[in-house]
Amino acid sequence: MATNVFDVLKERGYIAQCTNEEEVRSLLENEQVTFYIGFDPTADSLHVGHFLGLMVMSHLQRAGHRPVCLVGGGTGTVGDPSGRTDMRKMLTDEDIEHNCNQFKKQMARFIDFSDGKALMVNNGDWLRKLNYIDLLREVGPHFTVNRMLAAECYKNRMEKGLTFLEFNYMIMQSYDFLELHRRFNLKLEMGGDDQWSNIIGGVELTRRITGDAVYGLTFTLLTKSDGQKMGKTAGGALWLDKDKTSTYDFYQYWRNVDDADVKKCLSLLTFLPMEEVRRLGSLEGQEINEAKKVLAYEVTKLVHGQAEADKAKEAAEALFGGGGSSENMPTIELKASDDRRLLDVLVEAEVFASKGEGRRLIQQNGLSLNDVKVSDVDYVLSAADFKDGEAIVKKGKKKFYRLIRNV
Structure with missing residues (x-):
């Protein structure tokens, strides 16, 4: 009997919170589920934090479920306040369109969009057309200000001042779930654990308006053993675009992760079987470097393809192993x-x-x-x-x- 993908996600350490674990597990066992993850176009490339979401999507698609990749052509005009102590830079419509197009190209490496197996949708298609009064009347009665102010995503902003613009972000993201449920019978929203408040908002709004059973699930954030976010470099984020982070630098980042983080990264960021993950993760001393080489190669292969991963590996070996070629260094x-x-x-x-x-x-x-x-x-x-x-x-x-x- 095939393993339920929910159990796969749980074993590999992806799942942080879930609105109803038993029902979601049963849903994934018995139906082909349409689900979504949202990506706001705040830059012209996805970064390694997004990569974790793409891995979750890929696991579900391999198990027969249908992903909806939602790019935020609408929500990107406001900016998510989650985890922020200041307001995001306002993007122009041209920036947003360009960034969304870049996302689509990168996502196609991980998600199979052929024959309707996955969908790429832009929430600007409905959010930009909404009538303000109609939205207030349909959605407004289902949100209490007290509950919204208690949400984790707004807490960091209360002291410096939360703008009314950002206060609407939760409502916009919640409306996305309602709209996608109506259009595609979508039943599950997923996102990083910092999105829990926004996801709960969408689940409750959709249930109250339609009466249908829908669910939310968050996956763990990519953090180091000391609790800091992973993927930060001296030059900024660790990008998936090789013009922003070279393939060699990308490879070297994973080659140099802390020993304590190797097993977690192998589990979350590769498709290696868990027996192999556990074996590699248990290595100690100098032997852990072999596990780091496997991690660096596997992650680079997923993001940049085997040919680029081979070049990065060869360049690293030229420097550290005394063999190979220097041609693939920056x-x-x-x-x-x-x-x-x-x-x-x-x-x-x-x-x-x-x-x-x-x-x-x-x-x-x-x-x-x-x-x-x-x-x-x-x-x-x-x-x-x-x-x-x-x-x-x-x-x-x-x-x-x-x-x-x-x-």
Whole structure:
């Protein structure tokens, strides 16, 4: 007998909260369920936090259920206050449309949209057409201000001031569930655990207006063992777009996760069988590095494809294992006559966010050129630094860059 996908999600550690565990499990056992997760287009790429949601969607689709990927062309005009201490930047309609289109391209790597197996829907299609008074009369009586103010998503904003604009976000997201239920007989909304208040709002609104049984489920947030959000880098978020986070840097992020986080990441971010996850997660000492290599390769393969994962792995082995090729490292191209300060070159290439950051690292002996520590902040590159037109810069313990000098 096939395993219920609810049990799969539970075993792998995805499920945080559920409106009714027994009923949701039974629903997934006995029906082909249409469900949705929403993605607000706050940037032109999905990041690793979204990736967790895509993994949940993929598990359910593999079990025969139908995902609806909802991009927030409507809710994106307001901005979700969940987990925020300040108001989000207002996006233009052009920004929102561009970002939604980028999301669609990335999601297609994880979700099969052929033959109606999954749907891509934009909530701008209905939210932008709503009549304000009609919305108030239909939806308003089902929300109490007291209950809304008690929601976790608004608590961080109460001291600094919660705008009426953001206060409407829960109502808009709740209306999405109602609209999707009417259009597609959708019965389940899922999202990160910080969305629990908004999801409950949609479940209750849809039940009260239609009388139908609908459900909500949240999955665990991607956090480190110390409770901090995973996927934050010195340069910002860990993006799924390789133009924003290079495939090599993406691979290296997972290669360097804390030992305590390896098992959790293997469980949530790969499709490896749980027996293998447990085996790899139980390794200790130097052996845990083998598990990290598997993690880095599997996650990179899912996000960027096998060919890109192979390149990233080969580049890493060139640096750490003494074999392979340096060709797949992040590369900085210079002209033949480019005799500039190394610091200026690295700041221009955004290896350092500022000259101050670069100076500090050099003063702390944290920068090497061709395995030699750079001690002079004013060190000027010359032809002697390039062997066969190539030089290798090491930033800190684990970041490597290839300098190419074009003849």
